[in-house]
Amino acid sequence: MDAVGSPTPAGSRAADPPRAAPRPPAPTQPADRLGAGAGMLAVVAVGVAQVVTDLTFSDAPAAARAVWWAAFAVYAVAFALDAELVPLRRQPPERVLVVVLVVAASVAWVANPSADWTPVLFVVTAAAATALLSPSGVVGLVTLQSLVTAVGAALDGRGTIGVPFTVAIYASFQAFAAIVVRTAMREAQAREEADAAHAALAAVHADLAAAHADLRATSALLGASSRDAERLRIARDLHDVVGHQLTALALELEIASHRVDGEAAEHVARARAVAKDLLRDVRTVVGELRGGAGGLEPTLREVLDLPGLTVALSVDPALRLDDARLVAIVRCVQEAGTNALRHAPGATRLAVRVRREGDDVEVDVHDDGPGALAWEPGHGLRGMQERVAALGGTLAVDPGPGRGFRVTARVPA
Structure with missing residues (x-):
């Protein structure tokens, strides 16, 4: 009711803040949570795979494994912060976290290229950065991470066939992840626009209904005022014209009743009584008309x-x-x-x-x-x-x- 609260009325509207460049909004909150959980699961899977590798058949030097685990730990923490899985009063800047993710994954991969699952982190980074970067920025990120993938594969001695094959696999995974996230963002944007359009139409409908009600109220008041004015006019006419004539007639019959006798006097008396009854009825009607406004x-x-x-x-x-x-x-x-x-x-x-x-x-x-x-x-x-x-x-x-x-x-x- 013309109030502010719950439900929120159509009160004052704040102006939208200026934006540097329009871009699709991030996915809605449920999609954010689902994507963050899936990304964290992929990171954990990489860590579990490396644990199994280290405990079974890893022939990488201890120093390489130590650097890998240090870089992996930095990556996991940075991703948890970027996905807001760790509640903080003040979150670090998203672009800084993306840079940390890229550097940490690159260090882990180059330090221990025998850890075959490490490039999965590049895929997770591409998905996480898509909501932040422009399409050209995402392409540049995928290209950079693909070059790092090629360097690591070359250091691992995968040869002229293995290096391109590894790069192609993980580059395609990165591109696929970025496309999926971008599609989800566009769908979220379309839903938001549809909801905004629906809300705007509902507001317009309510405003039109209110304007219609106001017009009907004005018309009804005008009609009532016109009817009241017409009733008062009729009441005045009845009182001033008919009432006056009946009063005069009653007076004439009163005089006539004193000047006639016999059968004529009886008729005059009856006519005088009818005139008085008519005058009383006119006065009653006038009173009702005046009181009915x-x-x-x-x-x-x-x-x-x-x-x-x-x-x-x-x-x-x-x-x-x-x-x-x-x-x-x-x-x-x-x-x-x-x-x-x-x-x-x-x-x-x-x-x-x-x-x-x-x-x-x-x-x-x-x-x-x-x-x-x-x-x-x-x-x-x-x-x-x-x-x-x-x-x-x-x-x-x-x-x-x-x-x-x-x-x-x-x-x-």
Whole structure:
């Protein structure tokens, strides 16, 4: 209801911060977690494979194995930080972590090229860096890591066939990982754009519904004002024309009753009685026309034709309002209804009750939406408050978290 909190209203919108260059956003949070877990599993698998190799048939020098394990440890820690698997108050810059990953994997591979699973770390690095780098940056990274792969394979003595074969295998793995991540990012971007478009359409729909309700309220008030003016005109005409003529006729018949006798006097008396009855009926009709101004219920029914909301309207039939109170109540009910359309997602029912409570007229509007945990009055509620206060009344708001939003206005009758 024209409030800020949960649910969030369409209040003030902050401007988007400027960006240096548009690029696809990172995958959504579940995809981030899944990718981080898969990458960490691949890193652990490389470490487990090296443990098995060292314990069984590794013929690498101890110094080479020591350097490999040191570089691998640095890589594992850097990847855990980059994937935010280790919670820190202040995360290191992502680009620095990517550089550490590249250097650590390269050192491990060149120091101990007999560790066949080490280039898998290049694949993990390519996947992790894709969300950070531009497409040309990813190509450059894959190229650099492929050159390091070739250097390590050459140091391992894999020959003219083994070196290109090793490079081709791990370069293709890196490219595949980068393409998969890039595709996931584009899909996430498409989902975000679709969600944003849907939210924008919903906001436009709510604004149109609110504008429609405002137009109907204005039309209903104009119609009620026109009907009241027409009733008053008819009442004046009946009083000034017909009432005056009947009064004159009754006086003439009164005079005639004193100047005739016999059977004529009897007819004059009956005519005089009919004239008095007609005059009394005219006065009754004039009184009803003047007292019937302010057709609140039909006006509210026009205002509360709200799309998507079932409205339960209850108006005290004996209630009579002047123009100022009629306008204030109709506008308050209209604003509460349009607020339910805008700010109460999931609301399907709106209960409106207008009744007399002692010396006051009480207006209660309650929707069945989720309410609000925290809220601040917007322009709509402030306008309602001002209208009610101008008539010497009060406005109470119950955000009702979990039980719907309620607005209650009381104005002197």
